[in-house]
Amino acid sequence: MYSNSGAFYTKEYRNVFKELGYSEKEIDKKVEDTFNEMFYGDEHTRIYHPVGEDMGYIVDTGNIDVRTEGMSYGMMMCVQMNKKEEFDRIWRWVKKYMYHKSGEYAGYFAWSCKLDGTRNANGPAPDGEEYFAMALFFASHRWGDGPEPLNYSIQAKEILKACVHKGEDSIGNPMWEISNKLIKFTPESHFSDPSYHLPHFYELFSLWAYEEDRQFWAEAAAASREYLKKTCNPVTGLAAEYANYDGTPETTKGHQYFYSDAYRVAANIGLDYEWFKKDDWEREEANKIQSFFADIEDINDYRIYNLDGTAFEEKALHPVGLLATNAMASLAADRPNAEKFVRKFWNTPLRTGVRRYYDNCLYFFSLIALSGKYRIW
Structure with missing residues (x-):
């Protein structure tokens, strides 16, 4: 149908x-x-905790860590509720501590970190990436793009590009x-x-x-x-x-x-x-x-x-x-x-x-x- x-x-x-x-x-x-x-x-x-002047995280209270699952969920909650400050705080934390700038996971996010940002694992969990991308597109459409890393639509497109094309011309594997x-x-x-x-x-x-x-x-x-x-x-x-x-x-x-x-x-x-x-x-x-x-x-x-x-x-x-x-x-x-x-x-x-x-x-x-x-x- x-x-x-x-x-x-x-x-x-x-x-x-x-x-x-x-x-x-x-x-x-x-x-x-x-x-x-x-x-x-x-x-x-x-489950949300602001950090410093411009960051914040969602804590998995059962495991006392910060996960891409929870951070991407938090961003989706915030964009649906029109809470831009909290959205931006979470995204900045993600980009600072979870984002891989190089290596086999470049363009992906470490799925679990300690509350201070230290990584528990380097590998990504694809449900985080897909929620990050969707929340970022919604943020772009609702609030407009700003300076990096708040250029939401570009950030979303780059995540999806990595998810599909990773490994074509470098190390790593796609998420699909x-x-x-x-x-x-x-x-x-x-x-x-x-x-x-x-x-x-x-x-x-x-x-x-x-x-x-x-x-x-x-x-x-x-x-x-x-x-x-x-x-x-x-x-x-x-x-x-x-x-x-x-x-x-x-x-x-x-x-x-x-x-x-x-x-x-x-x-x-x-x-x-x-x-x-x-x-x-x-x-x-x-x-x-x-x-x-x-x-x-x-x-x-x-x-x-x-x-x-x-x-x-x-x-x-x-x-x-x-x-x-x-x-x-x-x-x-x-x-x-x-x-x-x-x-x-x-x-x-x-x-x-x-x-x-x-x-x-x-x-x-x-x-x-x-x-x-x-x-x-």
């Missing part, structure tokens, strides 16, 4: 909370309050498998992470990347949508954390189960459907995953699962995050469970304490998506 009814075409974004009877005033307040708690709340809630247009788990790996697949981003990259790469990104969007059909279980809707290019779970790393990374698949499908509505399979998938979790009333009973739905004894590490992504799937779902998950999510507060970082990042994205505030800029 191909439709021109997505928000990219109509410029209209669903406010699912409003559809369910919540007032615009209370929705706006919840969004603003949540951002302020995450960025400026008490020590048990916030060029033969099949699928994102890799790392540049060196030959398998993927289903939750890294963001076809709605690639559609926009196909419009805004360097001209010679635009066809690649259009094909990558189509390839990712087809890949997700292969990797999500046809009955439960569950995806593995890591999967081979043929969609089968990648079993050698111990991440062949539905666990933390994989929660994001439902959220990504929901947002892709909201923005582009290019495939009715996404609606079917959203219905399936919500159906699987619908009878679990207490989110603290969420577990690790095999893709066929059999549960392990070990409980989910990020139950609030899982609820949030299941709620975000309601952008695509059309069965009664869609309302059930949105209302349950609305009544669930931010997580506090040591493990709050990942849960609350997913929480915030779901919150702005379901309120019609996760927009294409």
